[in-house]
Amino acid sequence: MTTPTTRIKVAGPAPYEVLVGTDLLDALPETLPDAAQVALVHAPPLSGLVDRLCEVLAAAGRKPLRLEVPDAEHGKSVAVAEQCWAQLGRAGFTRTDAVVGVGGGAVTDLAGFVAACWLRGVRLVQVPTSLLGMVDAAIGGKTGVNTAAGKNLVGAFHPPAAVLCDLATLATLDTEELTGGMAEVVKCGFIADPRILELIEADPAAATDPAGPVLRELVERSVRVKADVVGEDLRESGRRIVLNYGHTLGHAIERHEGYRWRHGHAVSVGLVYAAQLARRRGLLDAATADRHAAVLSSVGLPTRYRADAFDALLPAMRLDKKAQGTTLRFVLLAGLAEPTVVADLSEPELRATYLDVCVPEGEQ
Numbered sequence: 001m002t003t004p005t006t007r008i009k010v011a012g013p014a015p016y017e018v019l020v021g022t023d024l025l026d027a028l029p030e031t032l033p034d035a036a037q038v039a040l041v042h043a044p045p046l047s048g049l050v051d052r053l054c055e056v057l058a059a060a061g062r063k064p065l066r067l068e069v070p071d072a073e074h075g076k077s078v079a080v081a082e083q084c085w086a087q088l089g090r091a092g093f094t095r096t097d098a099v100v101g102v103g104g105g106a107v108t109d110l111a112g113f114v115a116a117c118w119l120r121g122v123r124l125v126q127v128p129t130s131l132l133g134m135v136d137a138a139i140g141g142k143t144g145v146n147t148a149a150g151k152n153l154v155g156a157f158h159p160p161a162a163v164l165c166d167l168a169t170l171a172t173l174d175t176e177e178l179t180g181g182m183a184e185v186v187k188c189g190f191i192a193d194p195r196i197l198e199l200i201e202a203d204p205a206a207a208t209d210p211a212g213p214v215l216r217e218l219v220e221r222s223v224r225v226k227a228d229v230v231g232e233d234l235r236e237s238g239r240r241i242v243l244n245y246g247h248t249l250g251h252a253i254e255r256h257e258g259y260r261w262r263h264g265h266a267v268s269v270g271l272v273y274a275a276q277l278a279r280r281r282g283l284l285d286a287a288t289a290d291r292h293a294a295v296l297s298s299v300g301l302p303t304r305y306r307a308d309a310f311d312a313l314l315p316a317m318r319l320d321k322k323a324q325g326t327t328l329r330f331v332l333l334a335g336l337a338e339p340t341v342v343a344d345l346s347e348p349e350l351r352a353t354y355l356d357v358c359v360p361e362g363e364q
């Protein structure tokens with residue numbers, strides 16, 4: 001069923017719109033005026049959707065170029081980006097041509113990085129097809145790949161010219177992937193829009209129904225939170241850091257798991273950890289801290305991690321992009337929707353709080 005399209009503006013040096021609705025795929029050519037060639041970066045699970053986008057582009061007189069890449073985090077590497085650049089070179093891709101990322105956050109991060117580097121930056125449109133991609137990864141211009149050193153350590157800021165969030169594409173998304181996306185939705189609830197938390201708490205099943213109105217409202221609210229922040233601070237020189245709530249431990253867990261854990265699942269544990277750090281500090285009341293695990297587990301997200309992992313996680317946390325020199329910086333809450341940055345956390349404090357989020361020995 002076709003539904004009205006919501007248009008959410010993202011401010012900044014080159015403003016753009018995030019469109020949320022259904023049947024948005026036909027809108028792709030108009031987001032790319034003058035592009036003769038359009039490279040569609042996608043993983044195998046989205047090849048059917050890319051067939052349709054190729055037809056739409058061809059009907060509009062554009063030449064589509066399919067760049068199929070390995071799925072999920074396997075595609076998010078310098079080696080895969082290099083293969084994409086080789087294909088762009090063979091096709092004679094110029095600065096008036098464009099790159100489109102079609103898929104989950106891993107593909108939109110990779111496609112963005114490919115576009116940011118080719119000829120030092122060509123036009124990019126994102127067509128996110130996972131919940132996480134729609135509410136977070138495809139918006140705001142953070143692009144990048146993983147390296148042996150860690151998660152997203154190589155990348156560039158390269159905002160898209162448009163983002164098309166076609167909710168109908170969520171119909172084929174695996175339930176666990178949808179659940180992963182809910183971690184970033186919950187993050188938006190805690191850092192900026194508590195109505196998100198109320199909607200999930202009122203009916204977690206409705207909140208995770210991909211065809212239902214509640215999920216649409218959650219997507220729109222989360223997009224507004226992200227758009228508001230990145231529109232003000234594209235390059236993370238200030239406020240944007242709040243979007244990293246839960247990610248210091250989250251990224252360390254992803255690396256520790258060799259990227260076999262989903263991003264959202266790792267961030268979920270990271271959110272609970274950050275809440276407990278704030279509670280121990282006396283920054284956050286116990287009820288709001290405990291609300292984190294309650295709302296995250298209500299939608300099926302994990303809230304605990306291995307008890308024996310802290311010594312491996314700490315050095316990974318130190319590689320976080322928020323670190324300044326040897327000082328780790330955490331985004332914590334000083335109240336509901338009151339994010340703040342805390343830099344003076346000691347190792348004993350980090351270790352003691354880890355006990356609050358770890359699975360007891362013997363249950364791992």
Ligand SMILES: NC(=O)c1ccc[n+]([C@@H]2O[C@H](COP(=O)([O-])OP(=O)(O)OC[C@H]3O[C@@H](n4cnc5c(N)ncnc54)[C@H](O)[C@@H]3O)[C@@H](O)[C@H]2O)c1
Binds near residue numbers: 045105
């Ligand atoms: N740039 C940013 O601001 C930002 C923000 C948040 C997360 N991220 C990154 O996003 C990535 C996680 O994204 P994700 O959770 O979307 O995971 P993902 O990209 O790995 O996708 C998960 C799986 O779902 C499949 N999939 C996606 N859409 C589908 C659909 N409609 N139907 C069927 N299968 C579909 C994918 O092919 C993949 O197998 C991480 O790499 C994370 O670092 C980036």
Ligand SMILES: O=C(O)C(=O)C[C@@H](O)[C@H](O)[C@H](O)COP(=O)(O)O
Binds near residue numbers: 140142236240241
């Ligand atoms: O957009 C942002 O800024 C974020 O921090 C959003 C995060 O959800 C996202 O996972 C992002 O990729 C993390 O960025 P990083 O700079 O910590 O790699």
Ligand SMILES: [Zn+2]
Binds near residue numbers: 136
């Ligand atoms: Zn994230």
